[in-house]
Amino acid sequence: MSNIGSYDFNIKQGETFRLILTLKNDDDTVIDLTGYDVAMQIRENYGKTLISDLTISNGGVDISQANLGIITLNISSDDTKFFNFEYAKHDIRFIAPNSITSYKIQGDVTLTRSVTI
Numbered sequence: 001m002s003n004i005g006s007y008d009f010n011i012k013q014g015e016t017f018r019l020i021l022t023l024k025n026d027d028d029t030v031i032d033l034t035g036y037d038v039a040m041q042i043r044e045n046y047g048k049t050l051i052s053d054l055t056i057s058n059g060g061v062d063i064s065q066a067n068l069g070i071i072t073l074n075i076s077s078d079d080t081k082f083f084n085f086e087y088a089k090h091d092i093r094f095i096a097p098n099s100i101t102s103y104k105i106q107g108d109v110t111l112t113r114s115v116t117i
Helices: none
Strands: 009-012 017-022 037-043 050-055 070-075 087-095 101-112
Touching (some): 009 017
């Protein structure tokens, strides 16, 4: 896991957000995430106001299929209905069992507003 990939996504205000990612090596083999700690933050911009903090402990990150390289990101509709941004930034932090920390995915987040929330 040496390259940082870019992944942009959209969140619909008031909807449950769920994103499933499979991490793979350059040779297309899955990265076994067993024993990793994974977290994602969404911020207005780099170093700016925190919008959402997803961790394993708060249920925002699920790595129950870690051996298959699968992580699932979850934000409840109760949380997304209060989102009030147009564009934001995200990155995903991985801490390996040997405590090596890396950031492997980053990108932009756009919010699609809802009339009925």
